Amino acid sequence: MTIMIYLIGLSLVLGGAGLVFFLWCLRSGQYDDLEGAANRILFDDPPEK
Amino acid sequence: MTCAHCGLPVAPSSASTAPAGRRFCCPGCAAAYDTIQELGLGRYYAQRILDPAIRAPRPETAERWDLARHIVTEPDGTLSLTLALDGLQCGACVWLIEQVLAREPGLSTGRVNMTSRRLRLAWRGEAAEAERFVAAVERLGYRLVPYDAAALAAADDRTGRALLRALAVAGFASANVMLNSVAIWAGYDEGMGPATRSLLYWVSALIAMPAVAYAGRPFFRSAWGALRAGHTNMDVPISIGVLLVSAMSLWQTVQGALHTYFDSVVTLLFFLLIGRVLDHRARGQARATAQQLLTLRAADVAVLQPDGSVLRCAQESVAPGARVLVGMGERIGVDGVVERGSAPLDASLVTGESLPVQAGPGTKVFAGTLNQGETLLLRATATGSATLLAECVRLIEAAEARRGRFVILADRVARLYAPVVHLCAACAFLWWWGVQGVPASAALLIACAVLIATCPCALALAVPAVQVIATGALFRAGMLLKSPTALERLAEVDTVVFDKTGTLTEPMLALAEDPARDAGALGVAASLAANSRHPLSRSLLAAAGPVPAAEGVEERPGEGLTLGEIRLGSRAYAGDPSAPPAEGPELWLARPGSPPVRFAFRERLRPDAVTTVAGLRRAGLRVMLASGDRAAAVAPVAASLGIADWRAEIGPTDKVVLIESLRAQGHCVLMVGDGLNDGPSLAAASVSMSPATAADISQTVADVVFQGRGLAPVATVLRSARRARMVMRQNLSMSLGYNAVMVPLAVAGLVTPLLAAAAMSSSSLLVMANSFRARSA
Numbered sequence: 001m002t003i004m005i006y007l008i009g010l011s012l013v014l015g016g017a018g019l020v021f022f023l024w025c026l027r028s029g030q031y032d033d034l035e036g037a038a039n040r041i042l043f044d045d046p047p048e049k
Numbered sequence: 050m051t052c053a054h055c056g057l058p059v060a061p062s063s064a065s066t067a068p069a070g071r072r073f074c075c076p077g078c079a080a081a082y083d084t085i086q087e088l089g090l091g092r093y094y095a096q097r098i099l100d101p102a103i104r105a106p107r108p109e110t111a112e113r114w115d116l117a118r119h120i121v122t123e124p125d126g127t128l129s130l131t132l133a134l135d136g137l138q139c140g141a142c143v144w145l146i147e148q149v150l151a152r153e154p155g156l157s158t159g160r161v162n163m164t165s166r167r168l169r170l171a172w173r174g175e176a177a178e179a180e181r182f183v184a185a186v187e188r189l190g191y192r193l194v195p196y197d198a199a200a201l202a203a204a205d206d207r208t209g210r211a212l213l214r215a216l217a218v219a220g221f222a223s224a225n226v227m228l229n230s231v232a233i234w235a236g237y238d239e240g241m242g243p244a245t246r247s248l249l250y251w252v253s254a255l256i257a258m259p260a261v262a263y264a265g266r267p268f269f270r271s272a273w274g275a276l277r278a279g280h281t282n283m284d285v286p287i288s289i290g291v292l293l294v295s296a297m298s299l300w301q302t303v304q305g306a307l308h309t310y311f312d313s314v315v316t317l318l319f320f321l322l323i324g325r326v327l328d329h330r331a332r333g334q335a336r337a338t339a340q341q342l343l344t345l346r347a348a349d350v351a352v353l354q355p356d357g358s359v360l361r362c363a364q365e366s367v368a369p370g371a372r373v374l375v376g377m378g379e380r381i382g383v384d385g386v387v388e389r390g391s392a393p394l395d396a397s398l399v400t401g402e403s404l405p406v407q408a409g410p411g412t413k414v415f416a417g418t419l420n421q422g423e424t425l426l427l428r429a430t431a432t433g434s435a436t437l438l439a440e441c442v443r444l445i446e447a448a449e450a451r452r453g454r455f456v457i458l459a460d461r462v463a464r465l466y467a468p469v470v471h472l473c474a475a476c477a478f479l480w481w482w483g484v485q486g487v488p489a490s491a492a493l494l495i496a497c498a499v500l501i502a503t504c505p506c507a508l509a510l511a512v513p514a515v516q517v518i519a520t521g522a523l524f525r526a527g528m529l530l531k532s533p534t535a536l537e538r539l540a541e542v543d544t545v546v547f548d549k550t551g552t553l554t555e556p557m558l559a560l561a562e563d564p565a566r567d568a569g570a571l572g573v574a575a576s577l578a579a580n581s582r583h584p585l586s587r588s589l590l591a592a593a594g595p596v597p598a599a600e601g602v603e604e605r606p607g608e609g610l611t612l613g614e615i616r617l618g619s620r621a622y623a624g625d626p627s628a629p630p631a632e633g634p635e636l637w638l639a640r641p642g643s644p645p646v647r648f649a650f651r652e653r654l655r656p657d658a659v660t661t662v663a664g665l666r667r668a669g670l671r672v673m674l675a676s677g678d679r680a681a682a683v684a685p686v687a688a689s690l691g692i693a694d695w696r697a698e699i700g701p702t703d704k705v706v707l708i709e710s711l712r713a714q715g716h717c718v719l720m721v722g723d724g725l726n727d728g729p730s731l732a733a734a735s736v737s738m739s740p741a742t743a744a745d746i747s748q749t750v751a752d753v754v755f756q757g758r759g760l761a762p763v764a765t766v767l768r769s770a771r772r773a774r775m776v777m778r779q780n781l782s783m784s785l786g787y788n789a790v791m792v793p794l795a796v797a798g799l800v801t802p803l804l805a806a807a808a809m810s811s812s813s814l815l816v817m818a819n820s821f822r823a824r825s826a
Binding site (some may be wrong): 026039 | 096139141143165210218229251
């Protein structure tokens with residue numbers, strides 16, 4: 001049953017990565033404007049400089 | 050025929066006709082169209098969807114803002130400025146604005162937030178460059194108003210983000226712990242060995258303990274605050290339950306025993322946090338929208354400098370003694386004394402008086418009054434403690450201090466619930482340990498099972514879930530509930546007190562019907578009036594419906610408008626001096642070859658005022674009217690609405706006295722008002738509403754702000770508050786019913802972790818599903 005140790009560890013690492021990713025999204029303000037994000041995909045060209 | 054840029058109607062004969070049959074309503078729109086085409090962004094017109102409810106993108110005479118005051122220097126030397134954006138129609142507008150700003154040299158960030166309708170600019174270099182960026186967007190037809198840095202800091206949503214982080218942690222923990230728990234439950238039948246089970250318990254404990262410590266903080270903090278203040282709330286039983294059960298489960302794990310409740314604890318926190326996050330979001334959105342409405346209305350003040358030049362600056366920065374110019378149709382921004390000029394002033398937003406008052410040199414005027422005549426020169430008086438505003442602020446603070454704290458339904462339940470539950474658990478322990486003689490550890494286990502079974506997950510969701518759904522539905526219908534307890538207070542209302550001017554009546558004066566008037570005259574007058582910001586011109590235009598603006602109109606301040614031989618303006622300028630005097634304000638139209646036509650204006654009831662008031666009375670509410678206006682003006686309004694109980698000529702203090710005496714008789718009073726003079730009574734009432742056209746201070750004080758022309762929101766909000774209360778009570782009785790079944794089982798020692806988890810989740814889901822019924826008003 002040593003495989004359990006690896007599997008539990010692996011599931012925790014994967015879940016933890018999801019959590020860190022979410023917290024990163026939150027910190028970088030990706031949840032600040034959900035309505036805008038939904039509309040922006042319709043105009044997908046990057047602003048021209 | 051509509052304008053190719055802003056979509057407003059255009060005169061068929063309009064001179065600004067571009068090639069290809071395009072027409073423009075004004076040179077501003079034509080210039081905006083050209084700019085967009087030159088930049089190669091013509092796609093905008095094909096992709097946008099114009100929303101008639103939102104201000105059309107027609108470039109107006111730019112207001113000059115003192116932008117430098119609002120620019121923030123970031124630690125890395127970047128300058129940033131946040132502006133409220135008016136006229137945002139759809140995603141194409143966001144695209145257009147960002148594309149145009151991307152072409153501005155020097156700007157590093159120009160990003161629109163569509164949810165909060167804000168534009169954030171960031172650049173390196175001179176602060177004065179902001180003018181250029183703002184002008185680039187204003188040229189397109191959008192209106193930009195800088196956000197006050199203080200208002201922005203207040204809007205910075207730290208609590209919301211902290212809650213969301215806690216939610217993420219709780220979600221992660223509950224998913225992983227539940228995974229282990231399912232394995233353990235399956236292991237009961239499959240013959241899982243004690244070592245494997247113990248390992249899974251330890252993994253669960255390692256995940257759950259830090260998660261509880263982190264995600265439980267919002268509850269622990271609130272519970273601790275309530276306990277320290279000597280009362281209790283819903284968070285107290287939650288915190289006690291969570292802490293006790295976590296500790297017991299940890300101890301069970303150390304002992305290698307069977308009963309751990311890590312899954313229940315973290316799932317409980319996860320569900321509760323979902324409720325908190327949604328609740329916070331719904332209210333934050335309502336508050337931000339209310340703030341946006343106020344910011345867009347902010348006006349600057351024209352201060353006359355000693356050298357004769359005019360500097361426009363913010364209201365707060367006008368020093369006493371400064372000389373201020375107030376043009377026709379402008380709202381006076383500061384309290385002061387008239388030095389030069391005389392004009393009729395509309396003080397309805399300040400005193401409730403509906404007829405304009407003539408002001409001349411020496412007259413004291415108050416901020417918020419609307420100048421209907423020629424330009425006035427004022428000397429600003431102290432904006433300190435002596436002004437009407439300061440008086441009202443004092444009255445508001447006093448009224449709020451007397452109002453007392455409202456105890457929400459959930460906390461009233463918690464006051465009874467917490468002692469009963471904890472007593473139950475204690476009794477169970479004593480009975481098993483003392484009477485039955487089982488070991489203390491086993492008895493403690495049963496006591497903890499009682500706590501877990503009664504842990505008020507469904508109970509704590511019962512109220513917030515309904516709040517979120519009802520507040521969200523009202524928000525989408527243009528009613529902003531700013532206070533967390535407003536919904537519950539609204540449900541108890543039995544008396545409604547209305548202000549008259551601007552609340553029962555429309556905020557704008559309306560054109561009086563006149564059968565003798567030549568039908569074509571209104572159209573001609575309106576096409577002239579479309580060129581003016583004068584309040585009477587605006588009313589005339591509103592009465593005529595969409596009319597293309599005539600071109601080549603000249604405005605003569607204090608007199609009127611002229612287009613060749615046609616004149617529209619005061620009696621002296623365009624009227625018949627021998628005509629009988631009008632009751633209220635009037636405009637005259639003089640055309641060559643026909644006698645002058647009079648347009649009389651008077652206040653008019655909101656379109657649905659009669660049906661709304663009748664509906665409120667049918668719903669069993671007592672309706673009253675309290676106005677600062679003269680009795681002669683109040684009586685007919687009261688009569689046409691069928692309100693028998695009315696007071697006229699009462700000041701802010703008397704309104705407060707009226708409301709407090711009603712409340713002393715045990716009534717729950719809803720005050721609906723818009724004026725500065727209503728501010729104190731809004732604060733004194735059990736719950737209060739303001740239209741979005743109300744004076745700033747009244748809107749800030751009011752629990753609910755409603756948008757639109759009608760008065761129907763008052764009835765809608767009351768109706769949905771009552772419905773929400775009904776659903777809340779259903780939810781509460783459902784979750785109490787669940788407890789009534791679970792507590793005896795737990796006391797009898799029959800509750801297993803699996804049963805607890807299943808019962809808790811199903812009752813929470815049931816309560817959430819029922820809450821959706823609060824959506825339909």
